[in-house]
Amino acid sequence: MDIIKRLALIISCLTFLSACGTTTASPTAASPTVQATLAASTLVVGANRLPIGLVVDGTPINEPGAKVLLRFFYLDGTDAEKSKVAGESAATYFGQGLPVAVYVTYPNFPRAGAWGVEVEATLPNQAPSISxxxxxxxxxxxxxxxxxxxxxxxxxxxxxxxxxxxxxxxxQPNPALYQQSVDEALKSGKPTAILFATPGFCKTATCGPSVNVISGLQKTYGERMNFIHVEVYQYPFGESAMANPPRLAPAMGAWRLQSEPWLFLVGADGLIQYKYEGGITVEELTPVVEDMLKRS
Structure with missing residues (x-):
């Protein structure tokens, strides 16, 4: 009877639905424990940027050689849909200049509700782990x-x-990021990058690196595109960050933002073309910026 119970438990643990809502890993004996984490607070119907972090034995990592494959399941569908792979995509490493890496894919969710994602992560010279x-x-x-x-x-x-x-x-601010108000930039007839971040008080440790990325892009493309950094908190920043509740800058409220950092890339027509939550890199943004400039 004990053997039957154990067998049932093993089958249950391997069932995808029983694992959803938690993060589990299945390494080999020689492999470290790899767990996937979601590095975004908001996912919506339609196009998304989905950043995944990897944690090895409790520590977030920045491993360029990691291979990450995602499989998606619609959990609010029929029994058949719950177990059928609705989509599959490889995630791209973006960790250059960041304290920890994100592995990014760009899924298009056709329906709202609960979705499951199976993350297969393979570190160099290790067996795959499933989260x-x-x-x-x-x-x-x-x-x-x-x-x-x-x-x-x-x-x-x-x-x-x-x-x-x-x-x-x-x-060590780049003065060029503070020459235009957002409303002025949107009337300039140029594309605009707007970064909401707080380098000194960031909860995710990615604000400072993200400001550095925007500063570097400004030095390259600043003649053709506006680049603006908006501080998350009201001045004095430390007091506002520690207040209960924190005193957010008015622009954060106007843009309905509750986390940081956020980057929005706005076309010359004033419409939002791309948006990024969390850490950003030059490698991810440069092709996008160049494409925007070609089309503007």
Whole structure:
């Protein structure tokens, strides 16, 4: 009887639905324990950027050689749909300059509801590990959606606040990121990159690197495109970050943002073409920026 119970338990654990909502791994004896984590707070019907982090024995990693494959299942569907692979895609490594890597894919979810994703991660010279995550896909986007008009809002600039320490918590700011208000940039007839981030008080440790990425892109493409950094908190930043609740900058409220960092790439027509939650890299953004400039 004990053998039958154990066999039933093993079969149960291998069933995809019983694993959804948790993150599990199935390494070989010689392999480290690899778990996948979701590095995004919002997924919606339609096009998405889905960043996945990898944790090895409790520590997030930045491994360029990791191979990550995702398989998607629609858990709110019929019994057949729950077990049928609805889509499969390989994730691309983007960890250059970040404290930990994200492995990114760009799924298009056709329906709202609960989705499962099976993450197969293979580290160099190791056997594959399988993790399973449960995703909640929303019917509508609580943040400014792709294809929607960028929100016209006034943000502080160096023109009215020459002391950059009142505009950003970045200790070595690029002054070019604080010359235009968001509303001014949206009327300029140029594409615009708007980064909401707080280098000094970031909860994810990716704000500073993300500001550095935007600063570098500004130096390359600044004649043809606007680049703006918006601080997440009101000045004084430390007091606002520690307040309960935290005092967010007015632009954060106008853009309906509750996490950081967020990057929005807006076309010359004022419509949001791309959006990124979490850490960003030059490698991921450069092809996108160049494509936007060709089309503008």
């Amino acid at each position: 399973r995550l449960r995703l909640e896909v929303l019917a509508s986007d609580p943040t400014p959606a792709l294809g929607s008009p960028a929100i016209d809002v006034e943000t502080p600039t160096a023109k009215t606040n020459p002391d950059l320490s009142t505009l950003t918590s970045d200790l």
